[in-house]
Amino acid sequence: MTPQENYHDWLRDAHAMEKQAESMLNAMSSRIDNYPDLRAKIEQHLTETQGQIKLLEEVLDRNNINRSLMKDATSKMSAMSQAVGGMFASDEVVKGSISSYVFEQFEIACYTSLITAAEKVGDIASIDIFKQILAEEKAMAEWAFNHLPDVTEQFLLRDAAAGVEAKK
Template identity: 65%
Template structure:
C-alpha cells in the first residue's frame, strides 16, 4: 500500500472508532441515574464525538473516498455488546468509567499515529484536525481519571446502604 492508502484507511478506522464511541457513550449516559457529574461529562463528550465525526468525514471527503459501511456496522455492534455486557454487572458504573478511560487512551494513541501519518502525506489540515481531536480525547481521559476515585467512592457508599441502588 502507498502512504496515502494507509493514511486513508486509518482515517476511515478513526471514523468507525468515533461511531463506536458515540454508540457506547449514548448507551452509558442513558443508563446513568445516580452519578450526575459523570452523566453530564459523557453527554458533553457525545457532542464532541459527533463533531469529531464531521471533522473526520471532511478529511475523507477531501480525498474523495468513503467511510467503510462494514467498519461502521462492526463498531456499532461492538459498542452494543460492550454496553449490554456492562448492564449485567452490579458495579457497572465503576467498570464503565474504567472502560471509558481505557477507550479514551486508545483514541489518543490512534490520533497520535494519525498526526504522524498526516505529516508524512503532507496533509496539514489533517494534522490540525487530528491534533484538535486528540486534545479533546486527552481532556476526556484526564477528566475520567481524576473523577474515577469519586465515582468509585460514591458507588461504594451507595452499595453499602440498604435499599439504595448503586449500579447506575
C-alpha cells in the same frame, strides 16, 4: 501498502472508532441515574464526539475516501455488545468508567499516529483537525482518570447502603 493507503485506511478506522464511541456514550448516558457529574461529562463528550465525526467526514470527503460501512457497522455492534454486557454487571458504573478511560487512551494513540501519517503523506490541512480532536480526547481521559476515585467511592457508599441503587 503505500503510506497513502495506510493513511486512508486509518482514517476509515478513526471514523469507525468515533461511531463506536458515539454508540457507547449514548448507551452510558441513558443508563446513568445516580451519578450526575459523570452523566453530564459523558453527555458533553458525546457532543464533542459527534463534532469529531463531522470533522473526520470532512477529512474523508476532502481526500475522496469512501467510508467503510463494514467498519462502522462492526464498531457499532461492538459498542452495543459492550453496553448490553455492562447492564448485567452489579458494578456497571465503575466498570464503565474504567472502560471509558481505556477507550480514551486508545483514541489518543490513534490520533497521535494519524498526525504523523498526515504529515508523511502531505495532508497538512488535516493536522490541525487531528490535533483538536486529540486535545479533546486528552481532556476527557484526564477527567475520567481524575474522577475515577470519586465514582468508585460513590459506588461503594451507595452499594453498602440498604435500598440504594449503586450500579448506575
